[in-house]
Amino acid sequence: MHILIKEETILQKVKEIGQKINDDYQNKNPIIIGVLKGSFMFLSDLLKEINIPVEVDFVSVSSYDGKKSSGEVKLGQDISSDITDRDIIVVEDIVDTGCTLRFLLDRFSELKPRSVAICSLLNKRDARQVDIHFTYLGFNIPRVFVVGYGLDQSNKYRNLNFIGVVNGK
Numbered sequence: 001m002h003i004l005i006k007e008e009t010i011l012q013k014v015k016e017i018g019q020k021i022n023d024d025y026q027n028k029n030p031i032i033i034g035v036l037k038g039s040f041m042f043l044s045d046l047l048k049e050i051n052i053p054v055e056v057d058f059v060s061v062s063s064y065d066g067k068k069s070s071g072e073v074k075l076g077q078d079i080s081s082d083i084t085d086r087d088i089i090v091v092e093d094i095v096d097t098g099c100t101l102r103f104l105l106d107r108f109s110e111l112k113p114r115s116v117a118i119c120s121l122l123n124k125r126d127a128r129q130v131d132i133h134f135t136y137l138g139f140n141i142p143r144v145f146v147v148g149y150g151l152d153q154s155n156k157y158r159n160l161n162f163i164g165v166v167n168g169k
């Protein structure tokens with residue numbers, strides 16, 4: 001396993017993003033929507049840095065089978081909150097082609113939230129197929145398949161406390 005981003009660096013960045021959210025959402029009581037499964041560890045650390053009132057919800061989507069994209073985005077568990085007229089912050093682990101996020105944003109916008117912010121820990125900029133504007137972004141990374149800190153390869157490695165690349169991949 002090759003370490004791409006170590007725990008200390010991730011946590012420093014998560015702290016900075018949390019502080020920005022605290023500044024930007026005073027008195028707004030936003031709904032933070034974690035995109036499962038990959039965002040669970042990022043979301044958990046991020047929430048610990050947030051000291052304003054927030055609500056938390058989850059949505060699950062899948063577009064990847066192991067390492068290879070199936071090219072199709074499927075909705076699993078939907079949100080349970082009413083997001084109409086609310087400020088929402090969608091929290092993703094990684095944005096690759098952008099298709100997953102586009103699918104979610106289109107869905108959420110039909111429900112007429114007051115505002116939508118996008119927060120992703122990782123971005124593979126060179127892989128973008130659709131235009132995504134990040135409100136909060138952790139790291140730009142090269143177009144390699146990464147695991148750890150919530151991210152999996154065939155459901156393994158989610159528990160690692162760093163972001164890494166499996167050797168020889």
Ligand code: 5GP
Nearest residue numbers: 094095096097098099100144145146151152
């Ligand atoms: P997109 O729709 O932007 O192409 O892909 C987004 C989803 O694909 C992410 O939420 C994540 O589940 C998965 N994904 C994309 N790149 C990687 C990667 O390098 N490693 C892992 N583990 N998942 C990835």
